[in-house]
Amino acid sequence: MKITYFQDTDTLYIELKPAEVSETRDLDENTLLDLDQHGNICGITIEHAKERADIPSFSYEQVAA
Known part of the structure; x- marks a missing residue:
């Protein structure tokens, strides 16, 4: 997963998996x-x-199964 914030357009893009759209x-x-x-x-x-x-605050947590 990849998260990108474009400050100039105030756009957040969350890529869940690399794939052709x-x-x-x-x-x-x-x-x-x-x-x-x-x-x-x-x-x-x-x-x-x-x-x-x-936007300024981001956290990631992986929970064990």
Whole structure:
């Protein structure tokens, strides 16, 4: 997984897995879902990210099964 924040456009992109995007769907006015050829979500774009997410603060936690 890779997370990229584009400060100049205030856009957050979350790549869940590297895959060729076959289709992009609007979830809402400011959220786009990238789908692979099998319909699986491979990326999420969030516009106006500062308003919608706590950009300066980020944490990652892996929980054992």
